[in-house]
């Protein structure tokens with residue numbers, strides 16, 4: 457019997473992946489760039505066990521048994537087994553497997569749960585089967601963005617150019633301790649499952665959006681280089697602007713999809729307003745927002761601004777509002793933070 461437990465955090469893309477050039481191999485149209493949260497934050501935890509005595513494969517997600525016939529899961533397993541070390545592991549490839557995974561945050565609510573989940577699963581399985589070398593291309597088979605959660609710190613997913621996808625891998629650009637002053641606040645606007653999955657949304661976008669063609673060809677390549685430079689220099693002003701512009705363009709592309717995919721809601725828009733009014737009020741960019749395929753906001757801030765930003769959020773979005781009064785208004789008073 458072999459048993460391994462792994463933990464993998466969520467990653468937050470600051471330059472978004474949206475659109476595949478190959479749906480089966482999960483090959484993206486553009487490079488993307490993200491920050492992986494720390495192991496104390498939003499994480500997936502997965503235990504995998506193989507034994508000659510298990511009678512069938514089984515998979516539990518958040519305590520509920522799920523179907524093992526999921527093609528993405530099978531693709532990850534197959535890719536790992538293809539890389540087994542023949543000398544010491546060939547026999548174990550026929551053993552049945554039990555997988556038990558849980559997230560410490562809402563699943564499939566646009567909070568990158570599948571990224572953390574598949575990164576964790578592939579990492580645990582790679583240890584179990586003693587597979588060496590790059591495993592990001594395998595994690596990509598589970599969920600594209602999962603390849604970035606294999607590493608901590610600041611990570612780039614290179615779209616690659618080979619047809620078989622072997623060069624579509626993630627690499628760590630800066631380590632976890634590169635910019636310790638950065639903090640990420642996740643504002644959970646709605647934690648229910650999203651209306652349409654990113655897979656469906658992307659497919660629809662690739663088929664119908666003109667703006668996506670412009671974005672992948674003319675915008676993202678330059679933006680990736682610029683954001684890497686900004687993170688390298690710890691230049692929060694450039695980093696924040698690029699992050700917000702890329703989130704906005706990603707959602708513009710979703711809106712340009714026909715029929716459109718709307719992932720943000722009125723509260724998300726109120727958060728965007730709040731951030732811009734506050735940044736203007738402070739005379740510099742203090743907060744950067746980014747939204748994935750859901751209404752929840754991820755805010756990047758510097759540690760020195762954390763307590764003031766938390767007061768701002770509590771002031772603009774008091775917890776005792778009813779559903780029709782989203783927020784208190786965003787006209788900020790100069791005395792508010794004095």
Ligand code: PMV
Pocket residue numbers: 468469471472473474488568570571599600601602654655748749
């Ligand atoms: O990996 P997927 O298929 O869940 O797609 C993720 C897409 C975004 O989260 C919206 C952007 C990204 O780069 O993570």
